[in-house]
Amino acid sequence: MEGVTDPRPTCVELRVRYAETDQMGVAHHANYLIWCELARTRHLADRGASYRELEEAGLRLPVTDVHVRHRAPARFDDLVRVRCWVRDIASRRVEFGYVIERQPDNQLLATARTSLIAVNTHHAITTIPQHVRDLLVPIPDPMRL
Numbered sequence: 001m002e003g004v005t006d007p008r009p010t011c012v013e014l015r016v017r018y019a020e021t022d023q024m025g026v027a028h029h030a031n032y033l034i035w036c037e038l039a040r041t042r043h044l045a046d047r048g049a050s051y052r053e054l055e056e057a058g059l060r061l062p063v064t065d066v067h068v069r070h071r072a073p074a075r076f077d078d079l080v081r082v083r084c085w086v087r088d089i090a091s092r093r094v095e096f097g098y099v100i101e102r103q104p105d106n107q108l109l110a111t112a113r114t115s116l117i118a119v120n121t122h123h124a125i126t127t128i129p130q131h132v133r134d135l136l137v138p139i140p141d142p143m144r145l
Contacts, residue, residue: 007137009085010043013103016078027074033066036098036112039084043096047135054132058121061094061128065115069145072102072109079103086136091127092118097141111145 012035020031041051054061074080081103087095098112120126 007139009083010039010046011081011083012039012042013079013081016074016076016080018076021076025076032068032100032110035082035100036114039082039098040096043084049132049135060119061116062119063114064117068110068112070110072107074109086138087113088138089133089136092125094136097145099143113145
């Protein structure tokens, strides 16, 4: 797995689908976690650590902690940008930060963070391989989460 040790946040854009909204046309809160996962997997892949390759090597990274702070609603057909970065990494744990904004006006919709723990195929805690840790460079939060 070769990658770029680029600490900058990864940005993904998506359009809020009708199926992701409630009767009021507002994106359901559970979708924010799906959008974070999309940004997180892209962040890893852009650095050369794809989830598929990690899993094929016997490593799993289940989410152990989630925090989302909603600030404004996303609505049907909004163009949304999700920024993702590594907040902290240790031998067995990695924490990601996220900012979710409406485009093109950069309206802040939510901030989030997730912690993931390394486990093997038997679900026993293990370590994140050093070459993967080297790819995931922590940076200071670009905004208050």
